[in-house]
Amino acid sequence: MNRRTLRGGRRPRGALAITLVMTALALIYLYPLILVVINSLKTFSEIMSNVVALPSRLNGENFSNAFTLMRYPNLFLNTLLVTCMGTAGVVLLASIAGFKLSRTRTRYSWLVFLVCVAPMMIPFHSFMISLVKIARNLHLTNSIWGLGVIYWGLGVPLSLFMYHGFVKTVPTDLDDCASIDGCSPLRAFFQVILPLLQPVTVSVIVINAMWMWNDFLLPLLVLSGAKKSMTLQLAAYNFFGQYKIEWQNAMAGVLLTITPAIIFYLVLQRHIIKGMVAGAVKG
Amino acid sequence: MKRFLLTAGLIVLCGALLTGQAKTLKLFFYSPELTDQYNDMARAYQAETGITLDITVNQADYVTLLRAKLNSGDIPDVFMSSAYADNSTYKDYVYDLTNADFMKSLEPSALSGVTVNGRVTGYPFLVQSHSFIYNKKVFADAGITALPRTIAEYGAVAGKLQAKGIQPFATGYKEWWVLPQTAWQVLAPIRDSYAGGYAGFVDKLNSGALKFKDIKEMSTVFDVLDLIKKYGGPKPMESDFNDQCSLLATGKVGIGHQGNWAEGSILKTNPDASIGFLLGPVAGSASKAGIMYDSNQTIRVAKDGSNVPAALAWLRWLTTSAYGKSWIPDKIQQLSPIKGAKASSAQLAQATVNLLAAKTPSYPWFYQMFPTGTEQGLGIILQGYCAGQTNRQQTLDAMDASYTKIVNASK
Amino acid sequence: MTAPALVAILLFVEIPFLMSVLYSFTKWNGLDKAVKFIGIANYAELMTTDPGFGSAMIFTLLFTVLAVAATNVIALLLAVILDANIRGKNVLRAAFYIPNIISLIIIGYVWRFIFSRGFDSFGALTHLGVFQLSWLGDFHLVFFSVVLVTVWQSIGFYMVIYIAGLQTVPREQIEAAVIDGTGPVNRFFRITLPLILPSVTVAVFYSLSNALKTFDVIFSLTFGGPGTATTSIALDIYKTAFSDSRFGYGSAKSVVLFLLILAVTVFQLTAFKRREVQA
Structure with missing residues (x-):
């Protein structure tokens, strides 16, 4: 708290110049995406003749095309479901385990910790076929719910790593407090500890939700492209394949796919940095 | 969490049972540029027979995905591959079409790419x-x-x-x-x-x-x-x-x-x-x-599923029905391997037919x-x-x- | 209480991975019902007669060095600037973070559009030589294109890690240095950098393991080409397993990739942690 007010104190010299230069840089940086926006409003022949020019008139036709062709509302819901279910599971499993492993200081718990975070080093492509095999045996394939469950296993390692680091900064006397009250350890965790972990929880949610929203290969393999249970990324990708020559519709499709994630980020932006301070850095 | 897993499992199971009862054939195809034509054909088939064709279309990762499916046991009833060398690649999975009645309606020249030791391992889809x-x-x-x-x-x-x-x-x-x-x-x-x-x-x-x-x-x-x-x-x-x-x-x-x-x-x-x-x-x-x-793009029937008869019925329809015969020349606008099929009006299909007629190599x-x-x-x-x-x-x-x-x- | 997490990880990552390790000792095309055990033959081939894997290894290492260095330096620079109390810093932070929110498949697709259609238009407009170069077609330049897109996409994430680190630096210490008359550059290297070493450790760790595993951007931007110019180890594994139908051999390569990542990151973590302690 104190630190924040201190930081707000003094503007550096030339602050305005820095803002201007950085704004210019940011515009250049985002220019590829600005081009996507511009071209999503053009007709096909306009794109072919000049990519940089502004559209001669604004029309939303490309968007309504992409919207219906991608079956957007359906897929939006599917993707949201996977993301929510996957993220919720990861937060739950990782917070409990991260807390427990951080507090127990035995050789055994160190080993469990290593086993839990080792997957951060394992490239996905090296085990994806066997993973699909296992998922199939557990009846988790071809289902949005099943995909959500698989994400628990894939998402926990990094999240657990982040919780594990952060828990070290939470004073242990609160643990005792909770147990003296006589409630079950799990309840104590949810009532006392989990709220204290809120900053890192926000980062964990953001990192996992962004990844699950954007993931491609796992949904492709697990849902195997069935129309009913598709996610937005799969649809976008198929859309490029099917309408590869029609840049104008594809650009609109790109925007429809990335906008929800951008809004989600902007809403949570303030918390993300706080969470990073808490989570990653002290890890 | 256990309860949740259980519920999730139940939902999945129910889903599986439901699709088992409905008359659905699962097809896994490539060539996404033909998606509209695939869907049109599926609509016509459903209108005529009441059977739903669940067609999944993919391109860039088709082979990866097909392998993951075959491997994990999630085998589509019908899938596509190339002819020739792929005949042996998928040998453990494909149904032998040698004795299928409708295969006689196809041009013998189109069958050479899918024939191994006299056995016909696939259905030639298009001539290109x-x-x-x-x-x-x-x-x-x-x-x-x-x-x-x-x-x-x-x-x-x-x-x-x-x-x-x-x-x-x-x-x-x-x-x-x-x-x-x-x-x-x-x-x-x-x-x-x-x-x-x-x-x-x-x-x-x-x-x-x-x-x-x-x-x-x-x-x-x-x-x-x-x-x-x-x-x-x-x-x-x-x-x-x-x-x-x-x-x-x-x-x-x-x-x-x-x-x-x-x-x-x-x-x-x-x-x-x-x-x-x-x-x-x-x-x-x-x-x-x-x-x-x-004819390289080949339709293959998976042999282990319970839907082999349904898959054969669909191929028969594709070969002999009025819609089926006109699907490739009229909708897909390419050349059909079916005997006596009418030529497509597409420019390149016509060019091909003309060149062949002129005995061009x-x-x-x-x-x-x-x-x-x-x-x-x-x-x-x-x-x-x-x-x-x-x-x-x-x-x-x-x-x-x-x-x-x-x-x-x-x- | 750790059991559910452990079960999920074992079930969906580690057991499948161990299965792949087993496959790495077999000759199997990923399809046939018969799998043939061949001992360490796959590993022997990989070490001796596979120039493709060697060049993928070289590409991946060069890519990693350049991408990790560029990402971290630029991200740190941005973080320092956007940590200062300037107007609009939140909007600016968001702007630089946005590419990180977009899926890599879409990023690759968008950049293909920029490199092909976009550069044609830029070239016609500005007559600059850079836009006439074949950024995806020249087998030297394409390396930098892949690095550029990767860095462009990931900077935002690392910037946030560094901003987070900078916010833990006590203001008083900086102000004391200002009073002592230390210049801004000196101030950064003498005071700030040592204090944010934990952030550096984490950011380098993430960027290292991501760069060594790099796949998606290359997959949709160049598919490893032209030729094999941008084939990373992960893409080589993918092609070996699915295009060449050598699943057993692909598994052996992925075990090697795992060991490489493990060795590099463990080395990095211990080295950096030692420095942190000294600082």
Whole structure:
């Protein structure tokens, strides 16, 4: 708290110049995406003749095309479901385990910790076929719910790593407090500890939700492209394949796919940095 | 959490039971540009029979996905693959169609690519052709009346076009599959130089008795690739399928090596485009210049499922019903392997039919007889050559090494 | 209480991975019902007669060095600037973070559009030589294109890690240095950098393991080409397993990739942690 007010104190010299230069840089940086926006409003022949020019008139036709062709509302819901279910599971499993492993200081718990975070080093492509095999045996394939469950296993390692680091900064006397009250350890965790972990929880949610929203290969393999249970990324990708020559519709499709994630980020932006301070850095 | 897992499991199970009861056939196809046509066919089939076709269409990851499905036991009732070498790749999974009644209604020539030791392992889906496509208006405007057939003639035409300020070729070199199609067409007359034709040639390659570096015709292959690159605009290695189609359609280039499947995309860009096939230059005499014409895309029925009868019924409908017979010529606008099927009105399909009628040489897609995996592997090596990463000798050595590895692995 | 997490990880990552390790000792095309055990033959081939894997290894290492260095330096620079109390810093932070929110498949697709159609238009507009170069077609330049897109996409994430680190630096210490008359550059290297070493450790760790595993951007931007110019180890594994139909051999390569990542990151973590302690 104190630190924040201190930081707000003094503007550096030339602050305005820095803002201007950085704004210019940011515009250049985002220019590829600005081009996507511009071209999503053009007709096909306009794109072919000049990519940089502004559209001669604004029309939303490309968007309504992409919207219906991608079956957007359906897929939006599917993707949201996977993301929510996957993220919720990861937060739950990782917070409990991260807390427990951080507090127990035995050789055994160190080993469990290593086993839990080792997957951060394992490239996905090296085990994806066997993973699909296992998922199939557990009846988790071809289902949005099943995909959500698989994400628990894939998402926990990094999240657990982040919780594990952060828990070290939470004073242990609160643990005792909770147990003296006589409630079950799990309840104590949810009532006392989990709220204290809120900053890192926000980062964990953001990192996992962004990844699950954007993931491609796992949904492709697990849902195997069935129309009913598709996610937005799969649809976008198929859309490029099917309408590869029609840049104008594809650009609109790109925007429809990335906008929800951008809004989600902007809403949570303030918390993300706080969470990073808490989570990653002290890890 | 346990309760939740249980609920999730139950939902999944219910879903599985429900789909089991409904009459649904699961199909796994590629060629996403045909998605609309696939769906139209599925609607017609449902209207006539009440059976739902659940068609999943994928492209870039088709093989990966198919393997994951077959492997994990999530086997689609019907899937697609190439002909020739893929006959043995999927041997453990495909239903033998030799005795299926409707197969008699197909052109025998279309069946050669899917027949192994007299057994028919798949249903030829389309008959396709590839060669150099040219924009007729561009040629007319440049005053080119004699169509090229040899490398020298192609070079002269390219020079003429360039002098008129038109880029002669759209290379397509960014796609790993365009390169081998372009390259192997040059080698097509090789069937006359080996006992047993293509089979004899491929056997020699597979046994190691013949190496690419010993095939003297390979130098013509490189010459053709070099020529296309030389006249392929400022960024020949960045030209992809998209680029080829839109440039051909708008008349910004004169020639591109592609197949008749490109026509839809070309006409989407410019509905008035007037296009045709040129005969591809080959190693050997000009009279051997021709087009590549075959049925490669193959529909396979999975043998282990409970839906084999339903899958066969669908194929029978596709072969004998009024809709089925007209689907490929009218909706897909390509050539059908069904006996007596009407010709498509599409420009490239017509061009193919006319060329065949005029007894122009046509060659099967013999490179599909190379073991599965070599198409991409060798395509990437040829791409490296065109990009200047390797010289001719290094390219040939790399091709031999890659081919040998894949052959050994498939033994 | 750790059991559910452990079960999920074992079930969906580690058991499948161990299955792949087993496959790495077999000759199997990923399809046939018969799997043949061949001992360490796959590993022997990989070490001796596979130039493709060697070049993928070289590409991946060079890519990693350049991408990790560029990402971290630029991200740190941005973080320092956007940590200062300037107007609009939140909007600016968001702007630089946005590419990180977009899926890599879409990023690759968008950049293909920029490199092909976009650069044509830029070139026509500005007549600058850079836009006439074949950024995806020249086998030297394409390396930098892949690095550029990767860095462009990931900077935002690392910037946030560094901003987070900078916010833990006590203001008083900086102000004391200002009073002592230490210049801004000196101030950064003498005071700030040592204090944010934990952030550096984490950011380098993430960027290292991501760079060594790099796949998606290359998959949709160049598919490893032209030729093999941008084939990373992960893409080589993918092609070996699915295009060449050599699943057993692909598994052996992925075990090697795992060991490589493990060795590099463990080395990095211990080295950096030691420095942190000294600082």
